[in-house]
Amino acid sequence: GQQVMQIPQYQHVQEGEDFTTYCNSSTTLSNIQWYKQRPGGHPVFLIQLVKSGEVKKQKRLTFQFGEAKKNSSLHITATQTTDVGTYFCAGPENYGQNFVFGPGTRLSVLP
Amino acid sequence: DAGVIQSPRHEVTEMGQEVTLRCKPISGHNSLFWYRQTMMRGLELLIYFNNNVPIDDSGMPEDRFSAKMPNASFSTLKIQPSEPRDSAVYFCASSPGGGSQPQHFGDGTRLSIL
Numbered sequence: 001g002q003q004v005m006q007i008p009q010y011q012h013v014q015e016g017e018d019f020t021t022y023c024n025s026s027t028t029l030s031n032i033q034w035y036k037q038r039p040g041g042h043p044v045f046l047i048q049l050v051k052s053g054e055v056k057k058q059k060r061l062t063f064q065f066g067e068a069k070k071n072s073s074l075h076i077t078a079t080q081t082t083d084v085g086t087y088f089c090a091g092p093e094n095y096g097q098n099f100v101f102g103p104g105t106r107l108s109v110l111p
Numbered sequence: 112d113a114g115v116i117q118s119p120r121h122e123v124t125e126m127g128q129e130v131t132l133r134c135k136p137i138s139g140h141n142s143l144f145w146y147r148q149t150m151m152r153g154l155e156l157l158i159y160f161n162n163n164v165p166i167d168d169s170g171m172p173e174d175r176f177s178a179k180m181p182n183a184s185f186s187t188l189k190i191q192p193s194e195p196r197d198s199a200v201y202f203c204a205s206s207p208g209g210g211s212q213p214q215h216f217g218d219g220t221r222l223s224i225l
Contacts, residue, residue, distance in 0.1 A: 031211055042202055043154070045213040088154065092210035099144065099210045101154040 006089060006102040014110050019076040021105035023089035030092055032065055032072045037104070038085040046074075046087075079109045113137070115217035117203050123223045129191040132220045135184055136205030144214060145178055145188050146202040154202075160186065161209055172197075193224045 003026040013019050023032065031050045035043040047056055049065035049072060056063045062075045076083055086104040093100050116135040124130060136143050145157040158168040163180045171178070175194070180186040190197055200221050204214040 033213060042216040042219050043204075043214075045215065048213060099156055099159070099214070101146075101156070103153045 004089060004091065004100050004102040006087075006105050008105055009103065010106045010108070012108045012110065013079050015081060016078050019079050019083070019107055021074050021087050021089075021107075023072045023074075023102050025070045025091060027093070028069050030069075032069075032089055032091045034063060034072075034074055035088045035090060035101075036085050037088065041085075043088060043101075076107075079107070081109050081111055083107060084109050115203055115205050115215050117201075117217035117220050119220060120218060121221045121223075123225065124193060125225050126194055127192045128224075129189065130193045130197075130222060130224075132188040132201050132203075132222070134186045134188070134203030134217060136186070136203070137215055138184065140205035140207050140215070141183070142206045142209045142212070143180060143186050144204040144206070145186070146204065146216075147199045148202060148219075149199045157188070159209075195224045198222055198224050 005024045007022050011019055031048055033048045034046040036046055037043045047063050052069050053067045054065040060077045064073045072089055074087055086106045088101050088104045090101040115137055118133045141162050143160040146154050147157055148154045155170055157170045158178045159166045160180045163183055176190055178188045200219045202216050202219045204216045206212040206214045
């Protein structure tokens, strides 16, 4: 079956530093979605990328979908303590309906 | 607007007991997902409904788990009999259209089986 991997598993940064998490799928994705889960909370949808090579920005967050539609990245510029949480990428398995979440990258931001 | 509503928020019970988790999706959403989250296994999709019909239950761990969606506004996930290894946070999510649309998650049910 499809596998979605994310690196790194954990990242500790000083407030103000940049942060990047990478997502790789074993199969081509029709779309990729990113979610954020705060400690003790539930996953919250951030963004969806559909087109090959697509880049989207949300304030300090930049999302990119790879040309082959098998990888994606999330970059946060100048992290803040409010960025703390686990960031998940997710996508439909084999262009189907079933949804697969990556294992997530847990971000800690030291003030 | 009300989001996805799950109940109970917390459940503590002894092994062997039946556990029923409940979910009310967002009105108008035709897809409903049940997930289980643990430290060891991360976020796992258990079952997915589209228009109240189970599309794929391959993620359901074993026969002790069952899920139903009798109508568009209600779904249950049942564990019978429960075991300690079932302890996890169970999330319900809904979306307007399957895996191609953003999913909205409920607050989850934190289940502890003693």
